Amino acid sequence: MSAPRLYHPDLEPGRVRLNAGEARHAAGSRRLRPGDTLTLFDGRGNEADAELIEVTAGQAIAHVGEIRLIPRSATRSLTIAVSPPKQARQDILVEKCTELGVAAIQPMHLERSVATLTARRLERWRRVAIAACKQCGRAWLLDVHPPADLAAVLASAAGFDLALVASPADEAERLSLLLQKQAAARNVLVLVGPEGGLAASELAAIESSGIRPCRLTPTILRVETAAIAAAAVILSQPPVGQ
Amino acid sequence: MSAPRLYHPDLEPGRVRLNAGEARHAAGSRRLRPGDTLTLFDGRGNEADAELIEVTAGQAIAHVGEIRLIPRSATRSLTIAVSPPKQARQDILVEKCTELGVAAIQPMHLERSVATLTARRLERWRRVAIAACKQCGRAWLLDVHPPADLAAVLASAAGFDLALVASPADEAERLSLLLQKQAAARNVLVLVGPEGGLAASELAAIESSGIRPCRLTPTILRVETAAIAAAAVILSQPPVGQ
Numbered sequence: 360m361s362a363p364r365l366y367h368p369d370l371e372p373g374r375v376r377l378n379a380g381e382a383r384h385a386a387g388s389r390r391l392r393p394g395d396t397l398t399l400f401d402g403r404g405n406e407a408d409a410e411l412i413e414v415t416a417g418q419a420i421a422h423v424g425e426i427r428l429i430p431r432s433a434t435r436s437l438t439i440a441v442s443p444p445k446q447a448r449q450d451i452l453v454e455k456c457t458e459l460g461v462a463a464i465q466p467m468h469l470e471r472s473v474a475t476l477t478a479r480r481l482e483r484w485r486r487v488a489i490a491a492c493k494q495c496g497r498a499w500l501l502d503v504h505p506p507a508d509l510a511a512v513l514a515s516a517a518g519f520d521l522a523l524v525a526s527p528a529d530e531a532e533r534l535s536l537l538l539q540k541q542a543a544a545r546n547v548l549v550l551v552g553p554e555g556g557l558a559a560s561e562l563a564a565i566e567s568s569g570i571r572p573c574r575l576t577p578t579i580l581r582v583e584t585a586a587i588a589a590a591a592v593i594l595s596q597p598p599v600g601q
Numbered sequence: 602m603s604a605p606r607l608y609h610p611d612l613e614p615g616r617v618r619l620n621a622g623e624a625r626h627a628a629g630s631r632r633l634r635p636g637d638t639l640t641l642f643d644g645r646g647n648e649a650d651a652e653l654i655e656v657t658a659g660q661a662i663a664h665v666g667e668i669r670l671i672p673r674s675a676t677r678s679l680t681i682a683v684s685p686p687k688q689a690r691q692d693i694l695v696e697k698c699t700e701l702g703v704a705a706i707q708p709m710h711l712e713r714s715v716a717t718l719t720a721r722r723l724e725r726w727r728r729v730a731i732a733a734c735k736q737c738g739r740a741w742l743l744d745v746h747p748p749a750d751l752a753a754v755l756a757s758a759a760g761f762d763l764a765l766v767a768s769p770a771d772e773a774e775r776l777s778l779l780l781q782k783q784a785a786a787r788n789v790l791v792l793v794g795p796e797g798g799l800a801a802s803e804l805a806a807i808e809s810s811g812i813r814p815c816r817l818t819p820t821i822l823r824v825e826t827a828a829i830a831a832a833a834v835i836l837s838q839p840p841v842g843q
Contacts, residue, residue: 588833
């Protein structure tokens with residue numbers, strides 16, 4: 360139906376060389392040939408039609424046409440600050456958040472976090488985000504921020520219209536109801552703690568920052584599921600008053 | 602924090618033998634020993650505290666105490682009729698839908714479905730659902746129905762308060778807005794078609810059955826992501842008027 364999408368961080372009209380990973384993708388799973396057309400995107404809103412000139416498993420060269428700027432979507436902008444789940448579940452977190460339209464993921468190191476993100480893992484998160492952008496047609500990459508501690512995340516909260524923390528407590532307000540009262544909020548931050556829960560001191564620091572606890576479903580969710588569910592609920596309704 | 606949960610389909614007080622898979626789970630990843638306490642559940646609302654009497658990789662025997670009935674949650678009851686995604690993505694679909702509290706998954710064979718469910722795959726879906734129930738504390742299993750064709754799914758739609766089909770069309774109403782107008786709906790059916798889209802004849806049959814198209818996020822979602830997002834949005838708000 361639509362042309363295959365490949366990523367090029369520095370898009371310009373004329374002849375461009377794709378990086379090795381994209382060349383492998385083009386020659387391998389996509390089975391593209393010279394003469395095939397594709398869409399190139401730079402992850403910062405720029406896209407262009409292009410024609411493949413050369414393609415082997417090792418390199419791909421394309422001729423890039425006119426560049427068009429795709430505006431950011433008019434829905435909310437959501438940042439998810441999350442205690443990284445176990446490695447096997449990290450790809451699901453990043454892929455699904457990208458598909459759903461999350462703007463940024465902020466890995467957050469808390470007392471009971473089960474995984475530490477090395478530079479190499481962070482690189483993998485970024486690759487997964489790019490792959491998901493290709494698949495779901497996003498012109499703007501999901502930003503993967505460098506890991507931060509809770510104090511840094513709390514300091515950033517003031518920059519958002521609405522800051523929430525996912526809570527398994529029965530008395531926490533339902534996210535969907537809370538959003539109806541905050542219908543104009545455009546920039547939203549959601550904190551998702553580790554499976555073992557937030558430490559008491561962390562919870563106290565979060566609450567004294569004015570970040571409101573919210574409940575997703577009546578069930579108990581894994582870290583990545585809580586992040587995905589929050590993204591689905593928040594990004595499925597556009598802000599009121601746009 | 603809470604006792605490990607193991608599954609036993611025919612729970613009764615007294616001495617019970619766990620099946621081989623549960624025994625492996627108890628002895629292996631859970632490292633349980635004789636004398637350890639656990640919670641057994643039968644997936645139909647019955648739960649009991651139990652004490653392990655014997656446990657090896659091959660067999661586990663427990664002494665089961667009083668059985669208590671856990672009522673179904675007061676939220677909506679959601680059935681997702683879905684064209685199965687590729688195998689590697691099926692586990693994510695079933696696991697996340699179980700965690701989020703989906704009542705049943707109805708695999709649906711459509712013209713552009715990419716995977717056929719053999720009896721063996723269906724068995725795997727059921728195992729994944731049980732594993733996720735253990736983890737997330739559900740007392741009622743997610744039902745995995747046998748695969749059906751579109752005509753059978755459409756015939757079942759009359760039994761629901763609200764029947765919807767996930768649509769990537771810009772003009773489709775947003776699911777979150779549609780739900781606000783149908784706030785009393787308790788039993789909800791959502792159809793999720795294959796990645797290649799519904800065939801024109803399928804779409805016509807769905808629409809003439811009065812099933813309403815709804816849009817999730819502005820992005821394009823994979824099959825399993827659409828199902829998970831629909832579940833998060835629908836199950837995160839309790840029906841009004843309970």
